[in-house]
Amino acid sequence: MASAIFSLILLITAVWAMIFVGLAAIFLFVVPIPDVISGNVGIFFSSVLQVLISGALTMLWLISIWQLRNYYVRKKILNLSNKE
Amino acid sequence: MLQMTTLELTTAVLSFILPFVTIIILTPFVIKILSNHGKLVQDFHKPGKPLVPKPGGPVIIVSLILGESIIYFATGEINALVLVLVTVIAGVIGIVDDIYTLSGILKPALLITASLPILVFGAYSFNIDFPIFGAVRLSIIYPLLVLIAIPVTANTINTIDVLNGAVSGFIAIASVPLLFAFLFIGSFNSVLLVLPLLSVSIGFFIFHRFPSKIFPGDSGSLSLGAIYGAIVIVGGIEIVGIIALLPAILNSFFFLSSVKRFVEHRQIKERPVKVLDGNMLAASRSGSAPITLVRLILADRPLLEKDIVLNILKLVSFSSFLAIITAVLTWVI
Numbered sequence A: 001m002a003s004a005i006f007s008l009i010l011l012i013t014a015v016w017a018m019i020f021v022g023l024a025a026i027f028l029f030v031v032p033i034p035d036v037i038s039g040n041v042g043i044f045f046s047s048v049l050q051v052l053i054s055g056a057l058t059m060l061w062l063i064s065i066w067q068l069r070n071y072y073v074r075k076k077i078l079n080l081s082n083k084e
Numbered sequence B: 001m002l003q004m005t006t007l008e009l010t011t012a013v014l015s016f017i018l019p020f021v022t023i024i025i026l027t028p029f030v031i032k033i034l035s036n037h038g039k040l041v042q043d044f045h046k047p048g049k050p051l052v053p054k055p056g057g058p059v060i061i062v063s064l065i066l067g068e069s070i071i072y073f074a075t076g077e078i079n080a081l082v083l084v085l086v087t088v089i090a091g092v093i094g095i096v097d098d099i100y101t102l103s104g105i106l107k108p109a110l111l112i113t114a115s116l117p118i119l120v121f122g123a124y125s126f127n128i129d130f131p132i133f134g135a136v137r138l139s140i141i142y143p144l145l146v147l148i149a150i151p152v153t154a155n156t157i158n159t160i161d162v163l164n165g166a167v168s169g170f171i172a173i174a175s176v177p178l179l180f181a182f183l184f185i186g187s188f189n190s191v192l193l194v195l196p197l198l199s200v201s202i203g204f205f206i207f208h209r210f211p212s213k214i215f216p217g218d219s220g221s222l223s224l225g226a227i228y229g230a231i232v233i234v235g236g237i238e239i240v241g242i243i244a245l246l247p248a249i250l251n252s253f254f255f256l257s258s259v260k261r262f263v264e265h266r267q268i269k270e271r272p273v274k275v276l277d278g279n280m281l282a283a284s285r286s287g288s289a290p291i292t293l294v295r296l297i298l299a300d301r302p303l304l305e306k307d308i309v310l311n312i313l314k315l316v317s318f319s320s321f322l323a324i325i326t327a328v329l330t331w332v333i
Helices: A002-030 A040-083 B006-036 B057-075 B078-100 B106-120 B141-159 B166-185 B188-208 B217-235 B238-244 B246-259 B293-297 B305-332
Strands: B040-042 B051-053 B127-130 B134-137 B273-275 B280-283
Touching (some): A002 A040, A002 B238, A002 B246, A002 B293, A002 B305, A040 B246, A040 B293, B006 B057, B006 B188, B057 B078, B057 B188, B057 B217, B078 B106, B078 B141, B078 B217, B106 B141, B127 B238, B127 B305, B141 B166, B141 B217, B166 B188, B166 B305, B188 B217, B217 B238, B238 B246, B238 B305, B246 B293, B246 B305, B293 B305
Antiparallel strands (some): B127 B134, B273 B280
């Protein structure tokens, strides 16, 4: 029974680890983005930019999970279907 | 070190014991009432499709409200009142769904109203605590995230309610890292908020486990998911909550990304799992069947229903362990 969920435990671990990778990218590169224009307009502009980049990284995270799922399904489910 | 007064300790004991006793006493009555009124549904994953009473959700809702009310009246903790309101709204939507079957779009849309008590009472912080890196203030986006958080968690938990004992066991285990997170933060009032959820899910699991004597229905799973999401938000432990729920989140994500639309599960034509002879369940090998966690668990070989549920509970135990590690990285180290 252990083998049935081992791959899924690996998948959950990968998703968890990717949260930390994404957070590292956001905190090290996105949060320190400086205000290119001074004043409230600059703060607004850099805030919007930070949100957009963070959103793009989140999308990248979701796409990675989707690709992992596709790999798992191809290898474990559809592959067996072809053999049957 | 967490300091407790006698009142807090008494509240903790009562908010755990009373909802548990309530669900243990009321559920057999509800099973009898539902059976007498013909409120029975087929258990699709068993040979012969036996009839099981549904919904047990009202018992779950009453027990959760009782537990959180005890906390509110004993401590004056406003977050407990917020949780009562969230549970009532999500529970009512769930009961309506149990009776009339809401569409895949209408249900999450209505559940947005369950987020309103959190916003109205301002029971959230704009700062999200992240592990290792610290906190970030999300002044504009966070209230919008709160608005969709309850529909998302409620529906996520709803989608894991597929086999006997899965949702009640799942929530019972996923509640444990919330307790750890609040202990690490040193917020005893927040620890109290989790106790009714833990006791109710354990209590209902006794009747819901394989072979189920009652199903929670959407009223049960939506109220459990909604209060879970609300506890995570009002307690400010969003990341821990997300990680504890990872198996259910992945299940929802896999399902939505394979069917590519919001759809009520009863409308799915091709089932992801098929019942074999001898109580075994097997994954559908069809390329067009939805991808679900259960289908992935069955990818290697057919299993008995109770073994699949055991695997789901093992997965949530593992994600809860990762959530506790995350809590340590956030508030201890």
